[in-house]
Amino acid sequence: xxxxRSAKLFAEAQQLIPGxxxxxxxxxxxxxxxxxxxxxxxxxxxxxxxxxxYIDYVLSWGPMILGHAHPAVINSVKKAAGQGTSYGAPTExxxxxxxxxxxxxxxxxxxxxxxxxxxxxxxxIRVARGFAKRDGILKFEGCYHGHSDYLLAKAxxxxxxxxxPDSPGVPEDFAKHTLTAPYNDIRAVQHLVxxxxxNLACIILEPIAGNMGVxxxxxxFLSALRQLTADNDILLIFDEVISGFRxxxxxxxxxxxxxxxxxxxxxxxxGGLPVGAYGGRKEIMDLIAPSGPVYQAGTLSGNPIxxxxxxxxxxxxxxxxxxxxxxERSAALAKGIGEAAKKAGIPLTQTxxxxxxxxxxxxxxxxxxxxxxxSDTKRYGKFFHQMLEQGIYLAPSQFEAAFxxxxxxxxxxxxxxxxxxxxxxSL
Ligand code: KE4
Numbered sequence: 001x002x003x004x005r006s007a008k009l010f011a012e013a014q015q016l017i018p019g020x021x022x023x024x025x026x027x028x029x030x031x032x033x034x035x036x037x038x039x040x041x042x043x044x045x046x047x048x049x050x051x052x053x054y055i056d057y058v059l060s061w062g063p064m065i066l067g068h069a070h071p072a073v074i075n076s077v078k079k080a081a082g083q084g085t086s087y088g089a090p091t092e093x094x095x096x097x098x099x100x101x102x103x104x105x106x107x108x109x110x111x112x113x114x115x116x117x118x119x120x121x122x123x124x125i126r127v128a129r130g131f132a133k134r135d136g137i138l139k140f141e142g143c144y145h146g147h148s149d150y151l152l153a154k155a156x157x158x159x160x161x162x163x164x165p166d167s168p169g170v171p172e173d174f175a176k177h178t179l180t181a182p183y184n185d186i187r188a189v190q191h192l193v194x195x196x197x198x199n200l201a202c203i204i205l206e207p208i209a210g211n212m213g214v215x216x217x218x219x220x221f222l223s224a225l226r227q228l229t230a231d232n233d234i235l236l237i238f239d240e241v242i243s244g245f246r247x248x249x250x251x252x253x254x255x256x257x258x259x260x261x262x263x264x265x266x267x268x269x270x271g272g273l274p275v276g277a278y279g280g281r282k283e284i285m286d287l288i289a290p291s292g293p294v295y296q297a298g299t300l301s302g303n304p305i306x307x308x309x310x311x312x313x314x315x316x317x318x319x320x321x322x323x324x325x326x327x328e329r330s331a332a333l334a335k336g337i338g339e340a341a342k343k344a345g346i347p348l349t350q351t352x353x354x355x356x357x358x359x360x361x362x363x364x365x366x367x368x369x370x371x372x373x374x375s376d377t378k379r380y381g382k383f384f385h386q387m388l389e390q391g392i393y394l395a396p397s398q399f400e401a402a403f404x405x406x407x408x409x410x411x412x413x414x415x416x417x418x419x420x421x422x423x424x425x426s427l
Contacts, residue, residue, distance in 0.1 A: 001389055005049040006037045025061075025157065028396045031381040035396070036388075041068030043407035046393055054393035055412045057402040061395075062210075062242050062267040065326075065355070066316050067407020073271050073312045080308040086300055093311065094302040100314055101269065101277060104250050105240075107259045111279030112288060113302040117241035117266030118146025120276035123288075123296045124262045125151075125202065128235045130294040131284045132201035138192060140183040140205050142212030142369030142399075145239050145264075150174045151204075157211040157400065183209055183368040184218040186225065193232050202235040202262070207252035210242040210401040212372040213358035214351040222258045229261075235284070241266035241276070242401065247354040249317055255353075268317075271309030274300070322406055326355040329413055330404045333357070336417030344424035346379075355404040372399065379427055386423035392416050 013020035021027045021035065028035045036048040044067050046056045059065065066073065098111045114120050125137060125148070139145065144157035152167040152175075166175065179196060181188040183205070193200065207222055209215040229236040238260040243252040245268040253260060262280035269275050279285060287294045300306075316322070334352050337359055341348040349364030351357065360366045361376040361383070380398040387394050392415075395402055 043067040067405040076312040108279030109282040110285035120278040122148040124278040128202040134201040136199040138179040144211035204237040235261040271313035273306035340420040390419040
């Protein structure tokens with residue numbers, strides 16, 4: 001596969017941008033080789049600067065659930081752009097999106113729009129601390145909640161990929177308020193709550209972990225966590241930046257029937273443009289400026305173009321049968337990949353919730369970060385490149401989710417499974 005122009009651009013990019021990328025996981029560090037520079041995308045396809053075409057299972061790390069350049073999204077963004085790109089004043093669009101989110105996520109009685117998942121998580125934690133008047137937070141190893149200082153403790157995603165257990169530049173003072181527990185280990189949480197209850201403001205988790213690879217909640221884990229936090233007056237925050245509108249129109253909280261106190265959203269609600277959101281119980285959210293003393297602000301929060309892209313995306317997701325199709329195609333893909341690995345005698349542990357899935361190169365089981373990191377990342381890297389050479393673009397890290405979109409056809413799935421047979425045989 002000719003990648004000369006990507007190579008040239010990457011060399012130049014590395015002179016100007018740390019690691020040549022604007023987000024670490026894009027640099028292919030954990031799978032080796034060099035990233036492909038993308039020129040355009042349409043439907044399930046990416047097209048790189050060397051005219052190579054790929055079936056895309058990264059989908060911009062989740063937002064592109066309709067596939068790339070969906071006509072309804074593009075047309076609405078084009079129209080909105082003609083009306084100006086940012087006003088710094090309230091718009092009807094923001095009211096409409098807040099209403100739509102609250103309809104899909106009734107636990108989000110009030111909502112604040114921001115410009116990224118990180119910003120949404122940071123703000124949710126701040127208002128949780130302001131409401132509870134306590135500093136402590138508890139997160140789970142392998143979960144990633146963006147790059148705010150005090151959450152870079154045993155985080156997943158890029159940090160897991162790069163093997164940075166914590167990050168330099170985070171003062172010990174910040175990290176000391178952050179407790180971590182193994183995912184799916186309710187007894188560990190009970191123990192930490194017993195010891196630290198008086199200083200714990202909130203517990204935050206991905207209700208379906210996506211940042212150590214996909215790790216679903218163990219049966220009863222979320223309900224036990226909900227009960228434990230309610231009994232101890234600790235706020236429960238669901239980080240649904242990935243799972244929100246991904247695993248169902250109401251996210252993981254609808255799927256599992258659990259009502260958190262606060263929820264964080266991102267990715268899909270911006271349709272590929274920068275939008276994050278946090279929201280929850282009215283009495284908590286009313287603490288946020290200007291209605292209350294907890295300060296949070298943003299120049300481009302609720303940006304009309306980004307909100308337009310988000311609204312157009314959610315409208316398409318409300319169409320009949322969308323999630324059924326995503327479920328069927330994702331199940332078919334997982335089945336085919338599993339059969340291919342078995343035929344080649346490659347030990348694989350597959351996890352999936354709806355259209356977010358992972359194939360861990362380990363006999364398994366995979367239930368938390370400790371078991372996920374047993375995966376053979378070298379073998380994953382070889383598999384990744386074998387698939388890339390065949391025009392299949394998987395996440396350049398074992399510890400990320402693969403995603404399907406409504407644009408992935410049965411022919412795409414069949415082609416991917418055929419490529420997997422070839423790739424597994426070469427390992
Ligand atoms: P952003 O600040 O990247 O918009 O969102 C942070 C975030 C928060 N919560 C969850 C559950 C997330 O998955 C993320 C970001 N996800 C990663 C991929 N796993 C973004 C990709 C990247 O870092 O480039």
